[in-house]
Amino acid sequence: LIECQDLTKIYKTGDVETAALRGISLTIEKGEFVSIIGPSGSGKSTLMHILGALDTPTSGQFFLENADVSTLDDDALSELRRSKIGFVFQSFNLLPRATVLRNVMLPLLYLNIGEMQRKQKALAALKSAGLEEDRYYNLSNQLSGGQMQRVSIARALINNPAIILADEPTGNLDTKTSQVIMEALCRLHKNGHTIILITHEAEIAAYSERIISIRDGIIESDKKNAKR
Amino acid sequence: LIECQDLTKIYKTGDVETAALRGISLTIEKGEFVSIIGPSGSGKSTLMHILGALDTPTSGQFFLENADVSTLDDDALSELRRSKIGFVFQSFNLLPRATVLRNVMLPLLYLNIGEMQRKQKALAALKSAGLEEDRYYNLSNQLSGGQMQRVSIARALINNPAIILADEPTGNLDTKTSQVIMEALCRLHKNGHTIILITHEAEIAAYSERIISIRDGIIESDKKNAKR
Ligand SMILES: Nc1ncnc2c1ncn2[C@@H]1O[C@H](COP(=O)(O)OP(=O)(O)OP(=O)(O)O)[C@@H](O)[C@H]1O
Numbered sequence: 001l002i003e004c005q006d007l008t009k010i011y012k013t014g015d016v017e018t019a020a021l022r023g024i025s026l027t028i029e030k031g032e033f034v035s036i037i038g039p040s041g042s043g044k045s046t047l048m049h050i051l052g053a054l055d056t057p058t059s060g061q062f063f064l065e066n067a068d069v070s071t072l073d074d075d076a077l078s079e080l081r082r083s084k085i086g087f088v089f090q091s092f093n094l095l096p097r098a099t100v101l102r103n104v105m106l107p108l109l110y111l112n113i114g115e116m117q118r119k120q121k122a123l124a125a126l127k128s129a130g131l132e133e134d135r136y137y138n139l140s141n142q143l144s145g146g147q148m149q150r151v152s153i154a155r156a157l158i159n160n161p162a163i164i165l166a167d168e169p170t171g172n173l174d175t176k177t178s179q180v181i182m183e184a185l186c187r188l189h190k191n192g193h194t195i196i197l198i199t200h201e202a203e204i205a206a207y208s209e210r211i212i213s214i215r216d217g218i219i220e221s222d223k224k225n226a227k228r
Numbered sequence: 229l230i231e232c233q234d235l236t237k238i239y240k241t242g243d244v245e246t247a248a249l250r251g252i253s254l255t256i257e258k259g260e261f262v263s264i265i266g267p268s269g270s271g272k273s274t275l276m277h278i279l280g281a282l283d284t285p286t287s288g289q290f291f292l293e294n295a296d297v298s299t300l301d302d303d304a305l306s307e308l309r310r311s312k313i314g315f316v317f318q319s320f321n322l323l324p325r326a327t328v329l330r331n332v333m334l335p336l337l338y339l340n341i342g343e344m345q346r347k348q349k350a351l352a353a354l355k356s357a358g359l360e361e362d363r364y365y366n367l368s369n370q371l372s373g374g375q376m377q378r379v380s381i382a383r384a385l386i387n388n389p390a391i392i393l394a395d396e397p398t399g400n401l402d403t404k405t406s407q408v409i410m411e412a413l414c415r416l417h418k419n420g421h422t423i424i425l426i427t428h429e430a431e432i433a434a435y436s437e438r439i440i441s442i443r444d445g446i447i448e449s450d451k452k453n454a455k456r
């Protein structure tokens with residue numbers, strides 16, 4: 001499903017160059033549940049953005065379902081992201097002055113389905129993400145940190161994407177709420193979705209089948225989760 | 229040092245009222261190290277904003293060093309915040325297009341000290357927060373999530389505030405980096421600072437002397453940390 005070879009990503013800030021990724025090669029099959037762990041600044045979010053076709057590598061190759069992503073034009077990339085990928089961002093990226101419901105319904109706008117049906121799907125996604133119903137008409141800048149995180153998760157799930165990329169989805173959540181999220185991701189995994197999850201919490205990585213550890217822009221280890 | 233009686237906070241969204249705090253009473257002595265824990269949406273950040281004089285309660289009383297905060301005018305409140313309180317926000321609140329150094333030096337602008345000295349203090353604060361030196365000239369929107377979090381922590385520490393209010397300061401950090409932060413907070417505590425920390429991680433709350441648990445806008449329990 002996903003195959004990268006020797007991905008590098010170099011950021012230029014003035015004359016300074018930062019090598020965020022220094023040669024990442026990995027293969028993820030359809031239906032896998034993978035965690036990516038590693039120290040702060042090691043390149044996890046950078047890798048995730050490339051895997052989600054939101055950013056391009058400086059060098060190296062990236063194939064998504066056998067298509068070389070570097071050969072796709074902007075329209076093809078947008079279509080790929082909208083139909084196949086659900087992205088939970090580390091900093092949520094919600095529209096602050098739109099309601100929770102509107103935020104979650106956003107990815108469905110390009111589909112030809114009516115408002116009633118879009119709203120039904122949003123309610124189902126929010127239920128999976130464990131957000132209480134009395135929050136649904138709040139604007140997203142009227143929420144607690146963990147509530148925003150759950151809206152961001154619901155939005156990623158709404159178009160039932162084949163691949164879910166989640167960047168620290170439980171960073172602002174207490175244990176009980178984290179469990180609700182992880183159970184939702186496990187259900188999706190059972191239904192055949194591919195889950196790639198960045199986390200710094202060992203208890204969260206423990207839900208996955210395979211743990212890839214990144215340090216300073218390279219893969220340090222890539223192992224099956226012994227506890228599962 | 230800090231005393232609140234029956235604090236309430238009610239948000240109005242349209243015709244809907246949300247009672248974020250429903251009667252909080254507590255006393256925190258100078259030099260204590262307190263954690264506030266509780267489920268997502270329980271009112272922790274709301275309470276923190278009131279304790280940091282960034283927001284006013286709907287009812288109830290709040291005394292800071294024996295001054296009734298509701299009687300202070302805007303200038304007095306600004307002065308209080310700048311000189312006595314260091315605030316680490318749950319969503320960092322950095323200036324995205326200013327460098328790391330400029331962001332950290334910001335709270336010192338009102339003091340009559342030269343740029344050289346402000347820069348020295350910023351370097352010391354960043355060292356405590358464990359941010360690598362090669363990040364110091366990045367703009368804050370060119371950082372990883374955990375790096376932004378550390379800049380936000382350094383900025384809170386730079387004017388050596390008597391009271392440090394930290395809202396989920398380790399939410400985006402791996403274990404090792406979290407330890408660096410907690411050691412810095414413990415050093416400050418040893419030097420007489422008052423630390424009030426919101427966290428959803430038990431290992432982080434374990435560093436404190438007292439743990440206050442909040443649920444649905446009220447205090448559920450308030451106990452000494454048995455492990456310390
Ligand atoms: N501006 C606002 N308008 C309406 N409701 C609000 C507003 N800000 C916060 N709330 C609500 O107040 C309640 C408490 O929010 P608060 O941010 O204090 O929670 P929290 O304990 O910090 O949660 P988390 O652990 O998720 O950060 C939440 O239910 C939230 O939706």
Ligand SMILES: Nc1ncnc2c1ncn2[C@@H]1O[C@H](COP(=O)(O)OP(=O)(O)OP(=O)(O)O)[C@@H](O)[C@H]1O
Pocket residue numbers: 011012013018019020038039040041042043044045046047090363366369370371372373374375400401402
């Ligand atoms: N736009 C940018 N310009 C320059 N450097 C950048 C930029 N974005 C990220 N970086 C750097 O690239 C490195 C990797 O960043 P990345 O966000 O991938 O880390 P991460 O593993 O997700 O960290 P965290 O766990 O803190 O979220 C970091 O050192 C960061 O400072």
Ligand SMILES: [Mg+2]
Pocket residue numbers: 044045046090167372373374
């Ligand atoms: Mg990251």
Ligand SMILES: [Mg+2]
Pocket residue numbers: 144145146272273274318395
């Ligand atoms: Mg909060």
